[in-house]
Amino acid sequence: HGVRFVGPNIYGVYYTPAHMSAAFTTPYDVQGSVALASQSGGIGMGILGFSRSTNMGVSSIVGLGNKADIDEDDLLTFFEQDENTECVALHMEDLKDGRSFVEVAQRVSKKKPIVVLKAGATPAGAKAAASHTAALAGDDKVYDDILRQAGVVRARSLQELLQFARCLPMIPTPKGENVVIITGAGGSGVLLSDACYLNGLQLMEMPDDLNAAFMQYIPPFGAAGNPVDITGGEPPETYRKTIALGLEDERIHSLILGYWHTIITPPMTFAEVVSDVVEEYRGKGIEKPIVASLAGDVQVEEASNYLFERGIPAYPYSTETMVEVLGAKYRWARMAGLLNGANG
Amino acid sequence: HGVRFVGPNIYGVYYTPAHMSAAFTTPYDVQGSVALASQSGGIGMGILGFSRSTNMGVSSIVGLGNKADIDEDDLLTFFEQDENTECVALHMEDLKDGRSFVEVAQRVSKKKPIVVLKAGATPAGAKAAASHTAALAGDDKVYDDILRQAGVVRARSLQELLQFARCLPMIPTPKGENVVIITGAGGSGVLLSDACYLNGLQLMEMPDDLNAAFMQYIPPFGAAGNPVDITGGEPPETYRKTIALGLEDERIHSLILGYWHTIITPPMTFAEVVSDVVEEYRGKGIEKPIVASLAGDVQVEEASNYLFERGIPAYPYSTETMVEVLGAKYRWARMAGLLNGANG
Known part of the structure; x- marks a missing residue:
């Protein structure tokens, strides 16, 4: 029937411009221009708490989970044309299709900053990711190439992801170095x-x-x-x-x-x-x-x-x-x- | 007359076990086991605010300034035998005598952790330090060698210095890896x-x-x-x-x-x-x-x-x-x- 779905294994979706809180976690409604997505409920709850604590305006918070249907490409395609979103921050454990991600992200990142925290970036983390979401976290050098080609800003930690999400929409684009x-x-x-x-x-x-x-x-x-x-x-x-x-x-x-x-x-x-x-x-x-x-x-x-x-x-x-x-x-x-x- | 002095160009000295607040900055009296010293009043005020905000127990906060007499070696020698101090955290822009620092710090760091934030570690920072305290911040590779030989834990940022100072006395020494x-x-x-x-x-x-x-x-x-x-x-x-x-x-x-x-x-x-x-x-x-x-x-x-x-x-x-x-x-x-x- 052409119905799309997110998940499985997610906490839900918030979209503040429509006052939508389709999640089993606590509601959140401070409107702003950053969309955040995570592949993990723990990180999702961290996003929610940080947003509330800092009064961070968000357009959307999305649980992506195991991505049987909707994945990062779809999200970026949506947020690309979403007038309420100026910046997209993604926590990801893996990418199903690196080539397709690069194609979409290259286009979107020309208009709106995309920030990515790649979990499982180290051998120890990759092993844990395989056990968590069965993600093939893969060689970080490959991901680094993919993310660089895609034109995304890589965050080195959860705090960086959150602080970048909070600040990037706020900072005007500089005119020079x-x-x-x-x-x-x-x-x-x-x-x-x-x-x-x-x-x-x-x-x-x-x-x-x-x-x-x-x-x-x-x-x-x-x-x-x-x-x-x-x-x-x-x-x-x-x-x-x-x-x-x-x-x-x-x-x-x-x-x-x-x-x-x-x-x-x-x-x-x-x-x-x-x-x-x-x-x-x-x-x-x-x-x-x-x-x-x-x-x-x-x-x-x-x-x-x-x-x-x-x-x-x-x-x-x-x-x-x-x-x-x-x-x-x-x-x-x-x-x-x-x-x-x-x-x- | 053998009188020693700290400074010039400092905010003062706190020593909480004696309820001493010989500083022109605001008083601080939460007793604990970390001693913090800085070569700059700005960083000193940051230490004070962070300590109050986190209720961090300190034994001492010391402004070192331009170190005409008392320097890091003297401080470490004092805190080595000070029963109220279990950890020393230093913000430094330069060392007058690297060899002497290594000698003292090697001995002290066997007993108590020493954490160091070396300011002016990059070319841009070194230039700024020369203009600030006339410090010869020097080649960071040389400092890195000195600090490694001295057995100190290097902090990579002000937040790391402060968080390490707060936590190191709290964490028991591990028995293995x-x-x-x-x-x-x-x-x-x-x-x-x-x-x-x-x-x-x-x-x-x-x-x-x-x-x-x-x-x-x-x-x-x-x-x-x-x-x-x-x-x-x-x-x-x-x-x-x-x-x-x-x-x-x-x-x-x-x-x-x-x-x-x-x-x-x-x-x-x-x-x-x-x-x-x-x-x-x-x-x-x-x-x-x-x-x-x-x-x-x-x-x-x-x-x-x-x-x-x-x-x-x-x-x-x-x-x-x-x-x-x-x-x-x-x-x-x-x-x-x-x-x-x-x-x-």
């Missing part, structure tokens, strides 16, 4: 620079005039260059002016902020200043990727949430997660052919 | 197996008698082997019996638990069952490393905290963090010469 770090904590600047290198992000070589432009807002013992180190005792105005400069100058394509908790610029003040200036430039039609690392006492958690709610990925006690998500957006933009080279 | 995964979620079992492989942990080859012993508690469609997949619909008793077997059998040296949220075994029930059985075996003098991955809705966060408070590292929405901390404990135990080989 030039990343600038603006930090009130020199030590964070060093670790953020390390993270840029490790995630394939290119710190802009600062032209002299731009250096001079930053230096006019920074104490003489601060450092321009890149990271721009505004130093630790600065008022909100210094964050505001340097971020505005970073958004204004066309040679800068993305900003990474390193905040240091002080009495002069408390966490929520920082969060408000950043949100305001980003909103101001959005109003002028200027949108650039901007992410933040917050080093400080526990109030930085509230400040990070405030920033996230306003479309700025921000993490407390980390100098790497925000760089990983920015790096994922860049990997996708490069594969989709949307980026010029450095200084482009 | 045989790790067993017990999971209610097959999908988590696959990702946990991947994480074991990536973190140098060895999944035990299950002897037939032990396989049979596990199978008597598991439905016929479950899988023994390793991961032991108890399947997703099991009552608390099945978790209890299989964990007890894992603690009881001398051939098993460490346990990784994968929990899947169900109505039959809700998150807090799981947490209580695990805590009870671990406590029961502690009472018999049996202590093994045991860590948990909780896949489920938001109640798994409370359950994870409950487990942490009882000495069991547990993380929601992750299948990798608990394996990384267990891997760190193993790396230390191997370097300190405390481990026999597999099946030892």
Whole structure:
């Protein structure tokens, strides 16, 4: 009768635009633009809990299970034309047909980022997968080739899959490779620079005039260059002016902020200043990727949430997660052919 | 006059056993057995916020800054004989004297784990460090050699440094290499197996008698082997019996638990069952490393905290963090010469 079905061996399907919760797990209805699918109920429950905890907007959560009929190709074909979906995140243990996946994913990933966590990527994991879903997890080199050809962004862990799913729809597509770090904590600047290198992000070589432009807002013992180190005792105005400069100058394509908790610029003040200036430039039609690392006492958690709610990925006690998500957006933009080279 | 000093350019020093808070940052007094030091105020504030948020017990938090006098060697020499300290975590941008560090750290790390996050480990980070503390971050290969010779556990990110600091004093030293995964979620079992492989942990080859012993508690469609997949619909008793077997059998040296949220075994029930059985075996003098991955809705966060408070590292929405901390404990135990080989 031409009826299609998902499963067997799944937790169900959520599709928030239609308020559909056809699952035996708890309901979820925070609408957003990411679709998540998993081959396992455990990972599905993890997706659900993480989504609720972070208030992540989703278009859909799908249990794929043993894929007797509907598989990843079908899902991608659906989400390709689904106006409510801007990003697809997949947990997979195997692919029935690698060639067909590459064909569909190559087309879809040009329009929407596809993130994949391939379980069973190691010999130990592959053995466990064979016992779990009878998946032929196969040689990871083969999967790596398939996934690279398909143009998908590979996540290295469940947390990466979830954080990428949360952030990719939020981060605007960068116009070029030039990343600038603006930090009130020199030590964070060093670790953020390390993270840029490790995630394939290119710190802009600062032209002299731009250096001079930053230096006019920074104490003489601060450092321009890149990271721009505004130093630790600065008022909100210094964050505001340097971020505005970073958004204004066309040679800068993305900003990474390193905040240091002080009495002069408390966490929520920082969060408000950043949100305001980003909103101001959005109003002028200027949108650039901007992410933040917050080093400080526990109030930085509230400040990070405030920033996230306003479309700025921000993490407390980390100098790497925000760089990983920015790096994922860049990997996708490069594969989709949307980026010029450095200084482009 | 022989007076020693820390700094310049630091946030201060906390030493909780003496209720000392000689810092200009906010006070902290949750006593515990880890000492943390950083060369940067930003990272120091991150340590403080993370400690408060996770209620991490510390013996000391030290700002090292530009190290005109007291440096890492002095700190290690102090913490070596400090009864209140069982683990030392260091964020460093440079070492003034690598040879001297190796000499001291080799001795101390035989007794207490030393965790190091080396900032400026990449070309981009090294450049930023030179501009921050004038540190000669140097060739990372040289540092890698120094740190390996010194017997320290290297953290790859700020989050790793913090999670290792939080967990290493909590995890008992394993007696051997045989790790067993017990999971209610097959999908988590696959990702946990991947994480074991990536973190140098060895999944035990299950002897037939032990396989049979596990199978008597598991439905016929479950899988023994390793991961032991108890399947997703099991009552608390099945978790209890299989964990007890894992603690009881001398051939098993460490346990990784994968929990899947169900109505039959809700998150807090799981947490209580695990805590009870671990406590029961502690009472018999049996202590093994045991860590948990909780896949489920938001109640798994409370359950994870409950487990942490009882000495069991547990993380929601992750299948990798608990394996990384267990891997760190193993790396230390191997370097300190405390481990026999597999099946030892």
